[in-house]
Amino acid sequence: MDNRILIALGLSFLVIVFFHYIYLKLFPAPPIEPTTLNSTLSNSTVSQNNTSTPQALSSKPTLPNNPTFSERSNLPSYAIVSPKYNATLTASGVRFNEFLLKEFFKDRSQKDPVNLITAASYSLPLEVYLESKPELAVxxxxxxxxxxxxxxxxxxxELSFYTSYQGISLEKTLKFKPQxxxxxxxxxxxxxxxxxxxxxxxLRGAFAPFVDGxxxxxTGPFYYTTHLNEVxxxxxxxxxxxxxLKYLGYEDNYFMVALIPEGFNNSSLKATFRKLTDTVQEFILWVPVENLKPGEVASYQFKLYMGPKKLEEMRKEFPLLTKALYFGIFDFIAKPLLYVLKFTHQFTHNxxxxxxxxxxxxxxxxFPLNHISYKSMKKMQELQPVIQRLREKYKDDPQGLNxxxxxxYRTQKINPFSGCLPILIQIPVFIAFYKVLLMAIELRHAPFMLWITDLSAPERLYIGNLVIPYLGGIPVLTILMGISMYLQQKLTPSSPDPMQAKIMLFMPIFFTILFINFPSGLVLYWFVNNLLSIVQQYFTLKLTKK
Structure with a gap:
């Protein structure tokens, strides 16, 4: 393969590394239909009191003079202790003011459990009320x-709660399950x-990111129709x-809160989303209450999921929820990679x-594709002197040169693009695996060995009081990866053009800089892949000499 093509592929590869970021900018999720809500929604402000009525949805600026409201700060709370979480409900609106995940911590050094209630000043989830009576929320x-x-x-x-207000009786029942x-x-x-x-x-909830990501x-609100829509x-x-609408909620890298309506004509449901601050965003599910006559009762069923974005947990009661764990355009590759990792983990535990x-x-x-690629590159190297003579002969006739x-190529039975195929195939795998390492909660805080304590974060080796500006510690694995890439490049048939050869040798330096802040698991993957490429390349070149 002409090294100019190889250079172009390498540069294209660098662009595709950040494809998911560019893709989000240029091709956002299918647009939702923006409409103008009533003036009570668009012209109001958000209350800063965690027990206040949701004035964002009400034209009433203050609460009525009612003892129920003035005493709500003294209302009892209810603790739920589960093998998976500890939660606390307040009797003010029957809302969660704490939801601690026992198996997941904010960081490795401090064992503070992740709390899914992150925007108490704006909303304790889930607020439930009628559009005409927002006071019911609290x-x-x-x-x-x-x-x-x-x-x-x-x-x-099962815990049941009930209240009455202005001719409306509201009962909320929550059923908790241990596993x-x-x-x-x-x-x-x-x-x-x-x-x-x-x-x-x-039904309203407001959330900020649950952990640093x-x-x-x-990170933000989402809803699912026939596909996942990130808002x-x-x-x-x-x-x-x-x-x-199948479900909606809020998610970050590793955790999510999802609200799933059950038994509805889903086409009659409405969802609204709003940004309250730079970090806090809100979702609201609107359910019609139609022609409820005096004395009649209307019942509504929902499922609430509050936990990790872990496929085994999400599929337990609502398999469609697993679609909310979306690894991007190469999701169809990423999920099998995750399954392979989890399968082998049963035996390695690392x-x-x-x-x-x-x-x-x-x-x-x-292996077969790589083998064909290396053989093709070797043949291309052998033809470089002939191609160089043709370039000199047809330097003023580009069409004749081509x-x-x-x-x-036809005479020598060489496909000049055969060397590109393995590279093109591995790019989607690389991107898919990159997203797995960023998003799979199984790899969060997962250690490997020695100084590599978190495969989802950049690796650094700290020696004494040595602190490197910008980096902190020494990215040893990343440096080893760059060296392995350099050795691989030395084994690759080079171009007779000195400029092209220098550009190719510069690529390992560029990749080393690029990988410095990548997850250490991805650097490990690329390092091992380089070592295996060197071994295969070495034996392929040995065989072609015989």
Missing amino acids: LGYNSNSPSKVVLEKEGEK SYFIDLKIKITNQSNQTLTDKLL TKYVF KVKNSKVEEYVGN FGWDIIIMTLLLRILF REVMNL
Whole structure:
């Protein structure tokens, strides 16, 4: 393969490394239909009190003079202790003011559990109220439930709460399960007035990122129709979707809160999304309440998922929720890679070795293509003197040069593009694996050995008090990867053009700089891949000499 083509491929590869970022900019998720909501939504402000009524959705600026509201700060709370989480509900609106995940921590050094309640000043999830009566979101609820519920390994616990306000009786029932992050939510509305009720039932949540993450992975509200839609809300603009809604929620790199309506005509549901601050975003599900006559009761069923973006957990009660773990355009490659890692992990119990095993399997899979590529490159090197003479002969006739070069390839039975195929195939694998390392919660805080303590983060070796500006420690594995790439390049047949040869030798330096802040698991994959390439290249060149 002409080295100019190889250079072009290398440069293209650098662009594709950041393809997922560029893709999000140029090709955002399918647009949701923005509409103008009523003035009570667009012209109001967000309350800063964590027990306040959601004035963002109400034209009423203040709460009515009612003892229920003034005493709500003294209302009881209810603790739920599960093998998977510890949660606390406040009787003010029956909302979560704490949801701690026992198996996941904010960082490796401090064992503080991840808390999914991250925007208490804007909303305690989930607020439930009628559009015409936003006060229902924070009303005090009564309950006969115990103040502390402990979930054993087997057995579910159901907690019921009820309140009344201005001719409306509202009952909320939550069912907790010991080995699941799913919570069943049942809402029952009784019309106690003497007039027919037509309104909207709203379920609202506001969240900020649950843990520190990378800007290259989407964080924010989402909804699912026939595919996942990531909502990028612009400043103060309300985005709305009406249609075939399966679920909606909020997600970051590793965790999510999802609300799943059950038993609805989903085409009648509406979802709105809004950016409250630079970090806090809101989602609201709007459910129609139509022609509820005096004395009649309307019941609504939902599932609430609050937990990790872990496929085994998400598929337990609602398999379609697994679609919310989306690895980008190469998702169809990323998910099998994740399954392979998890399968081998049953035997190795170390994701570093799982990455090495998977790299070896990929090299075996691509062995025939790589072999053809190396043989083709060797033949191309042997033809370089002939091609150089043709260039001198046809230096003023580019078309004639191309014709003669193609005739030479045809005579020698060489496909000049055969060396490109393995590179093109590995680019999607590289990008898919990059997204797996950034998003798969299994690899979060997963150690390998020695100084590599987190395969989802850049690796650094710290020696004494040595601190390197910008880097901190020494990126040893990244440097080894650059050296391996240099050795691989030395084995690759080079161009007779000195300038092209220098450019090719500069590529390992460029890649080393590029990989410095990549996840160490990805650097490990590329390093091992280079070593295996060197071995295969060496033996292929040996065989071609015989």
